[in-house]
Amino acid sequence: MSVPVSEVIAALEAAYPPALAESWDAVGLVCGDPTESADRVLVCVDPVEETVAEAEELGARLIVAHHPLLLRGVHGVAADTAKGRLVHRMIRAGIALYCAHTNADSANPGVSDALAETVGGLRVLGPLAPHEDGVTGIGRICELVEPERLGSFVARVADALPATRPGVTGAGDPDRLLRTVAVSGGAGDSYLGRASAAGVDAYVTADLRHHPAGEHLGAAGPVPALVGLTHWASEWPWCGQAANVIESAGAGTVDVHVSTRCTDPWNLRAS
Missing domain, CATH: 3.40.1390.30 (NIF3 (NGG1p interacting factor 3)-like)
Known part of the structure; x- marks a missing residue:
């Protein structure tokens, strides 16, 4: 039997209670249907173009990210904006996005x-x-x-x-x-x-x-x-921890991948 997104979320929120999040933070399900299957999950630090592409390549149905995609209040997610474009891309691909941020920091x-x-x-x-x-x-x-x-x-x-x-x-x-x-x-x-x-x-x-x-x-x-x-390197180890939480809850029915794509913005260094 496949595990629904809601069951993966329940396991994550038991490990990283949303009540631990800072008052300014935005954690939880960003997009996606909680009743749909989460048979394959990608865990990453940042929900960005690179990791959404990786989820598509893997056939993942759920991205679990540390950083929120929509941290500040928005009035729309139009596809001609950077973050709106990602939301539309994930919805079209049938990929849900869940974020655990300062609740995962404090847990x-x-x-x-x-x-x-x-x-x-x-x-x-x-x-x-x-x-x-x-x-x-x-x-x-x-x-x-x-x-x-x-x-x-x-x-x-x-x-x-x-x-x-x-x-x-x-x-x-x-x-x-x-x-x-x-x-x-x-x-x-x-x-x-x-x-x-x-x-x-x-x-x-x-x-x-x-x-x-x-x-x-x-x-x-x-x-x-x-x-x-760097920010990404300091938080990347959490991805393995979160993957273990999901795997334990899925009892072998969830295929969990940890992204190794570096999402720090720095990609050049002069010698």
Whole structure:
């Protein structure tokens, strides 16, 4: 028997409760019929032309994406707009779209747990920015199974994550010995203060901006070293986690694919 879209959604919402989403966020089913079959699913970070094309090539009936397609309120989805064109394309192809964003960030386990697991050698202690329950929340504070120098750690992070044009960057003394790190999938420089307050030795996140990073590193007293990732690379590990959720719920009747198409906007790097 085929599994309906609604059953896949139920499994995802049990793992990533919509109530955990930030008030400004837009999560849930974007387009598609919940009663139709979801016998083949594509999990990706971004619902964009490349991943919709991949879903068409695979014959997928459902795309599960981390980032919302329609984050801000819209008054129409005309096909002569970029996002409207994608909505029309998916509907014509019989592809539903479901998005789990900040609810997947805050869930336990969630996006940052997947990032920590992929990096490896990290033991998760708890959220970086916890909710009242102390269990869910943004980011994770981790301890290294074995202390490691910053330079070696940055190289290991780069080896563990899929390659991107900008790559992985580090800021700090390469010989600094790390015992604890914070990780946060996605744009995380708004949590620099949290990482400093937690007293970790390094902070791994994406989209670190020049001024916040510089001001953080120039602050008085010891502050965490920084490890910078691209947005897609930092959240891509969640795709495997979400795929496992779907596979467990489908009991072998859902064919789940994890997209490996890099949807970072950067595709060139000068030597």
